[in-house]
Amino acid sequence: MxxxxxxxxxxxxxxxxxxxxxxxxxxxxxxxxxxxxxxxxxxTPPCFMDAIRKFDKKVIAYAESGGVTELLDAIIDYNKQYDMNYEHEDILITNGGSEALVMTFTALLNQGENAIIAEPFYTNYNTFCGQVGGSLHPITTKAEDGYAWADREMIESAIDENTKAICCISPGNPTGRVLTLDEMRLVGQIAKEHDLWIISDEVYREFAYDGRDVASFGMLDEFADRVIIIDSVSKRFSACGARVGCVMSKNREFMDSVLKLAQGRLCCPTLDQIGAAALYRLDPSxxxxxxxxxxxxxxxxxxxxxxxxxxxxxxxxxxxxxxxxxxxxxxxxxxxxxxxxxxxxxxxxxxxxxxxxxxxxxxxxxxxxxxxxxxxxxxxxxxxxxxxxxxxxxxx
Ligand SMILES: Cc1ncc(COP(=O)(O)O)c(C=O)c1O
The missing domain is CATH 3.90.1150.10 (Aspartate Aminotransferase, domain 1)
Known part of the structure; x- marks a missing residue:
């Protein structure tokens, strides 16, 4: 065997x-x-546990595959503070950012196709991408340059005929590299010219230091049809064990595809979603x-x-x-x-x-x-x- x-x-x-x-x-x-x-x-902010304690249903039933309405509403409102307007049908709740990434690679990559990504990168991407038969092509960066990679030549040299997407983790794990909105625009422009998807992992979105602005691909309307955002409560709210994340996109075909995958795994834990909804309602302070x-x-x-x-x-x-x-x-x-x-x-x-x-x-x-x-x-x-x-x- x-x-x-x-x-x-x-x-x-x-x-x-x-x-x-x-x-x-x-x-x-x-x-x-x-x-x-x-x-x-x-x-973890106590509102998470409080919301769960207040749960008064007699049965912990399956939630909707796309997520509980309370949580989707809370994410929609949270996004608005950054002028990002996503509707219910543009958001799907996942078991952490991890499942959002697996679903995204499953939905985008055929056997033998690849996504490009700046290396070093969050190592579990190899597992997420490898399990669907895809691969990651590296844009190699250096400690001496602070692991910078938002450079046309560097990005384009990693693209080949089997490339389907550019992965972008900003703020970055493991390097801590943060892209500015202008750098995201450059990545968006390159993606558009080569007809590629953009997988933007923003699980550390607010953790940008030294006065840097919060930047998201969700702020760039001109690339909305090719942008997929990966998000999670794990880091933002120090709630890693809640296993609640989401995938967001304005591309209907993509969202329909991930919904099929989500229906196959039925739903995310109902109670954790209730707790997560309270987290997204925290004051921006x-x-x-x-x-x-x-x-x-x-x-x-x-x-x-x-x-x-x-x-x-x-x-x-x-x-x-x-x-x-x-x-x-x-x-x-x-x-x-x-x-x-x-x-x-x-x-x-x-x-x-x-x-x-x-x-x-x-x-x-x-x-x-x-x-x-x-x-x-x-x-x-x-x-x-x-x-x-x-x-x-x-x-x-
Ligand atoms: C860049 C990045 N993306 C995604 C994840 C997955 O996190 P989770 O599944 O807990 O949301 C992590 C976890 O460390 C991460 O660093």
């Missing part, structure tokens, strides 16, 4: 793969600063507070990481990740050293090796991603442990 070649060729998540070693280190009594995963420690919190953490992490001699790191502009080049040959080997051999006063740290965020063989071996999901003090200590760890590792 054999499993499919398609799945056999997939990798385990480089974000979660090292957890076993962290558990072992903890079992030995070490404290491990877990900077590997985008799971914030910020409290919530976003300012959340942004300020993460910006402080970003500053703390960046300041400490910059102290590492030989590091190549530009200040990330958004999301809650920092990817950089470390002065070690193999970041993966260094991580194993941190978890198995190193400690400073009984403490060590873990991060995600960046190699798994690249599709181009050999790239990213000396790069790591940290998620600034812990408070400032913990971020400083975590980054300090990386610095001390490098000293110990390189002096072995």
């Amino acid at each position: 054999r499993v499919s070649d398609r799945v056999a060729a997939m990798q385990f998540s480089p974000i979660r793969r090292f957890n076993t070693y962290a558990f072992e280190a903890e079992a030995e009594g070490k404290k491990v600063y877990r900077l590997n995963i985008g799971q914030p420690d910020v409290e 919530y976003y300012d507070e959340a942004r300020a919190e993460y910006e402080g953490r970003r500053n703390a992490a960046y300041e400490e990481i910059s102290k590492i001699p030989g590091v190549v790191c530009q200040k990330p502009g958004g999301a809650f990740y920092l990817t950089c080049k470390l002065p070690v040959d193999s970041v993966e080997d260094f991580l194993m050293f941190l978890l198995k051999e190193f400690d400073d006063n009984g403490e060590t740290v873990m991060f995600a090796p960046a190699e798994g965020f690249y599709v181009t063989e050999g790239l990213g071996k000396d790069e790591m991603r940290i998620a600034y999901v812990l408070n400032q003090e913990a971020m400083r200590r975590g980054a300090e442990l990386i610095r001390l760890g490098i000293e110990a590792y390189n002096n072995r």
